[in-house]
Amino acid sequence: MIIPTEPIGSLPRPRALLEGIRAFQEGRVSKEEMDSLYDIAVRDAVRDLEATGSSVISDGEQAKPSFATYPLHGLGNLAPDGATIPFSDGHVRQLPRLTAGPFRYATYADAYLAAAQRHAKAPVKQAVISASALSLIYPPGGLAGYPQGAFIDDLLREHETDIRRCLERNAHTVQIDFTEGRLALKLDPSGQLLKSFIELNNRVLDRFSAEQRSRIGVHTCPGGDRDATHSADIDYAELLPELFRLKAGKFYIQLASEPNRARVLQIIRQHAKQEQRIFVGVIDPINARVETPQEVRDRVLEAARYIAPERLGTTDDCGFAPFSDDESTPRETALEKIRARVAGTALAAQMLDR
Ligand SMILES: [Zn+2]
Numbered sequence: 559m560i561i562p563t564e565p566i567g568s569l570p571r572p573r574a575l576l577e578g579i580r581a582f583q584e585g586r587v588s589k590e591e592m593d594s595l596y597d598i599a600v601r602d603a604v605r606d607l608e609a610t611g612s613s614v615i616s617d618g619e620q621a622k623p624s625f626a627t628y629p630l631h632g633l634g635n636l637a638p639d640g641a642t643i644p645f646s647d648g649h650v651r652q653l654p655r656l657t658a659g660p661f662r663y664a665t666y667a668d669a670y671l672a673a674a675q676r677h678a679k680a681p682v683k684q685a686v687i688s689a690s691a692l693s694l695i696y697p698p699g700g701l702a703g704y705p706q707g708a709f710i711d712d713l714l715r716e717h718e719t720d721i722r723r724c725l726e727r728n729a730h731t732v733q734i735d736f737t738e739g740r741l742a743l744k745l746d747p748s749g750q751l752l753k754s755f756i757e758l759n760n761r762v763l764d765r766f767s768a769e770q771r772s773r774i775g776v777h778t779c780p781g782g783d784r785d786a787t788h789s790a791d792i793d794y795a796e797l798l799p800e801l802f803r804l805k806a807g808k809f810y811i812q813l814a815s816e817p818n819r820a821r822v823l824q825i826i827r828q829h830a831k832q833e834q835r836i837f838v839g840v841i842d843p844i845n846a847r848v849e850t851p852q853e854v855r856d857r858v859l860e861a862a863r864y865i866a867p868e869r870l871g872t873t874d875d876c877g878f879a880p881f882s883d884d885e886s887t888p889r890e891t892a893l894e895k896i897r898a899r900v901a902g903t904a905l906a907a908q909m910l911d912r
Contacts, residue, residue: 559867559868559907559910559911560907561858561867561870561871561872561903561904561906561907561910562613562614562835562837562871562872563612563613563614563837563871563872563873563899563900563903564612564614564683564730564731564810564837564871564872564873565607565612565614565615565616565683565873565874565877565896566616566685566733566777566779566810566873566874566875566876566877567616567618567619567625567683567685567733567735567877567880568616568618568619568622568625568877568878568879568880569603569606569607569616569618569619569620569877569878569879569889569892569893570878570879570884570885570887570888570889570892571599571618571620571879571882572599572602572889574595574598574599575595575596575598575599575620576882576883576885578591578592578595579592579595579882596620596621596673597673599618599620599621600617600618600620600621600670600673600674600677601677603616603617603618603620603674604617604618604674604677604678604682605677606618606889606893607680607893607896608678608679608680609893610893610896610897610900611897611900611901612680612896612900613680613681614680614681614682614683614730614731615674615678615680615681615682615683616674616682616683616684616685617670617671617673617674617682617684619670619685619877619879619880619882621670621673622670622882623882624880624881624882625685625687625735625737625877625880625881626653626687626691626692626735626737626880627653627654627687628665628667628670628687629663629664629665629666629667629687629692629716629720630654630663630664630692630695631664631665632664632665633662633664635656635657635658635659635661636654636655636656636657636695637654637655637657638652638654638655639652639655640652640653640654640655640656640694640695640697641653641655641694641695643741643781643788644788645781645783645784645786645787645788646786646787646788646790646791647784647785647786649783649784649786651783651881653694653695654695655695655697656695656696656697656701656709657697657701658701658703658704659701659703659704659708659709659712660704660708660712661709661712661713661716662712662716663716663719663720666719666720666723666724667684667685667686667720667723667724668684668720668723668724668726668727668729670684671684671724671727671729672727675727675728681730682729682730683729683730683731683732683733684724684729684731684732684733685732685733685734685735685777685877686717686720686721686724686732686733686734686735687717687734687735688717688734688735688736688738688755688759689713689714689717689758689759689761689762690736690738690739690742690754690755690758690759691735691736691737691738692713692717693710693713693755693758694738696709696710710758714758714761714762717762718762718765721734721762721766721774722766725766725770725773725774729773730773731773731774731775731808732773732774732775733774733775733776733777733808733810734759734774734775734776734777734806735777736755736759736776736777736778736801736804737777737778737779737780737781737788737876737880738755739752739755739756739778739797739800739801740778740779740780740781740789740792740797741780741781741788741789741792742755743789743792743796743797744788744789744791744792749796749800752796752797752800753800756800756801756803756804759776759804760803760804760805763804763805763806764805771805771806771807772807772808772833773807773808774806774807774808775806775807775808775809775810775837776801776804776806776808776809776810777809777810777811777876778797778801778809778810778811778812779812779839779875779876780792780812781876782843782844782875782876782877782880783880783881783884784884784886785844785886785887786844787844790815794816794821794822794825795821795825798822798825798826798829799825799828799829801829802829802830802831802834806834807833807834807835808834808835808837808871809830809834809835809836809837810837810839810873811826811836811837811838811839811873812839812875812876813838813839813840813857813861813875814839814840814841814842814849814857814874814875815839815842815844815845815875819857819860819861820860820864823838823860823861823863823864823865824864826864826865827864827865830865830869832869834869835869835870835871836861836865836869836870836871837870837871837872837873838857838858838861838865838870838871838872838873839872839873839874839875839876840854840857840858840872840873840874840899840902840903841854841873841874841875841895841896841898841899842874842875843874843875843876843877843878843887843892843895844875844876846887846891848891848894848895848898849895849898849899849902850898850902851898851901851902851905852902852905853898853902854872854898854899854901854902854903854905854906855902855903855905855906855909856906857872857902858870858872858902858903858906858907859906859909859910862906862910867907867910872899872902872903873899874895874896874899878892878895879892
């Protein structure tokens with residue numbers, strides 16, 4: 559048997575690219591030079607990911623400013639002082655705030671997908687940001703002439719287009735990044751915010767056929783930025799039953815770094831639906847130590863005691879650099895971890911065949 563294994567998305571960017579981005583922001587590098595730097599970085603990320611033996615790859619998110627803000631980059635109707643996300647080490651990330659309607663994406667993710675496919679031999683998956691994450695850019699006080707309902711209609715249509723374009727461009731999977739799911743329980747322990755996020759995202763998933771939804775996935779994690787998290791202290795028992803209400807076919811679930819994996823696996827067994835494939839995190843990108851293939855194998859075998867192997871897959875707990883300026887993990891460490899994931903998943907599949 560084959561157990562599918564997929565990355566979440568981001569790989570640490572090379573120094574030359576990060577320096578190029580800075581130079582471009584300061585006007586020292588032209589748009590053409592910048593585009594060429596991005597293309598080289600994507601080509602190298604594709605080459606490095608294919609060299610790990612991965613049968614499904616990403617573009618390493620080399621050209622995304624961040625997993626959450628790529629649709630917004632370059633829009634004129636934003637201010638920098640939007641909602642803040644505090645991390646466990648004290649650092650904060652801030653979303654932009656919408657200043658006027660109508661809301662449109664500046665970039666759809668299939669542009670990244672197409673750039674990677676030009677270099678790739680392996681199938682490429684594409685991550686997109688959820689509607690619920692982007693809903694946070696609407697100011698709590700409202701906007702004159704652009705009521706929240708009109709914003710949500712625009713947002714859902716744009717998010718649907720983002721997914722549809724990636725599916726049409728033959729993405730292996732379109733993965734919706736839903737890191738704010740667990741965060742929602744921290745912001746609102748009553749669970750109402752999480753429920754509203756699930757309903758919002760389902761309004762878009764409802765627009766796709768069952769066949770299309772089988773190629774749409776959802777990623778959950780407690781955040782991973784500069785080796786810190788935003789909601790690892792929130793209990794999975796609160797999140798997972800709600801999470802599996804999302805009408806998606808694949809779930810990419812941070813698990814390697816959980817203190818009690820067996821308990822989480824039990825909750826997954828109880829609440830995941832028959833048609834949902836579960837990709838368990840077997841690699842912790844925040845931990846500098848590289849997992850061995852044997853460790854990965856044992857984590858897969860552990861998961862297979864709770865989830866039928868036919869419904870199982872493996873992944874990393876999160877991307878390795880969801881924000882472009884995150885240099886906390888060396889590129890080579892990330893690649894070693896991915897190699898261990900690929901090798902360990904294959905070892906587990908062999909054992910399960912016996
Ligand atoms: Zn993540």
